Amino acid sequence: MKVSFVIPALNEEGVVGKTIRSIPVKEIEEAGYTVEIIVVNNNSTDNTAQEASDAGATVFLEEKRGYGNAYLRGFKEATGDIIIMGDADGTYPLEQSMDFINYLVEDNCDFVIGSRFDGTIEDGAMPALHQYIGNPLLTKMLNILFHSDYSDTHCGMRAFTREALDKMDLKAPGMEFAIEMVIEASEKGLHIKEVPIHYKKRGGGEAKLSSFDDGWRHVKYMLTRKFGKN
Structure with missing residues (x-):
């Protein structure tokens, strides 16, 4: 079996290489898997692509910027x-990847997502507005609207099988891609597992989130998806 790591990167020079090297390739290979590491250069203007390539990743250029597009x-x-x-x-503990793989293979899960709130959050890793208000409220809203039971709908460390990916109808171009995926996983009846993780401070690069704009985009997406454009 092969494990593919997919990492989007927009102007992450100085940290993307470290992130790639944190992937426990040797541990995964010793468990009997082959590994590929894909970095999607989302039209960076710095040395992200070369740094990722030097660290061992296969780099693809996606000129259309956006979390979902990447x-x-x-x-x-x-x-x-x-x-x-x-x-x-x-920010995400990719060194914990073997735990995610084991849930998929040994416990027959389809979709595994990290939980920062069931795990630990390093001081300064998440703005207080996001940690105590934004993320909990958006998670609660999604759970109510879509009858799910997530503790952290916006955690970006996730793993899933090829079959699960084929079942999910993913097409959102921007940050709303994060909640589109968890909604799809729930609505398609996938076997979902949450795993506590340790969320860390950024290792470098530039922050991409805009608290109000991205928060409103997520709310709008959920309401439109649930109740229709009218």
Whole structure:
């Protein structure tokens, strides 16, 4: 079986290489898997692409910027039976990837997502507005509207099988891609598992989130999806 890591990167020079090297390739290979690492360069203006390539990743250019656009390109290029996704900024513990793989293979899960709120959040890793208000409220709203039971709908470290990916109808181009995926996983009846993780401060690069704009985009997406455009 092959494991594909898909990492979107927009101006992450100085950290993307460290993130790639944090992937426990040797541990995964010793468990009997082959590994590929894909970085989607989302039209960076710095040395992100070269740094990722030097660290051992296969780099694809996606000129259309957007969180969803980058991941959709990465998933298209990935050839693995298992796909693991995570940000390029060093915030997610990719060294914990074997736990995610084991849940998929040994426990027959389809979709595994990290939970920062069931795990630990390093001081300064998440703005207080996001940690205590934004993320909990958006998670609660999604759970109510879509009858799900997530503790952290916006955690970006996730893993799923190729079959699960094929079942999910993913097409959102921007940050709303994060909740589109968890809604799809729930609505398609996938066997979902949440795993506590340790969320870390950014290792470098530039923050991409806009608290109000991205929060409203997520609310609008959920309401439109639930109740229709009218």
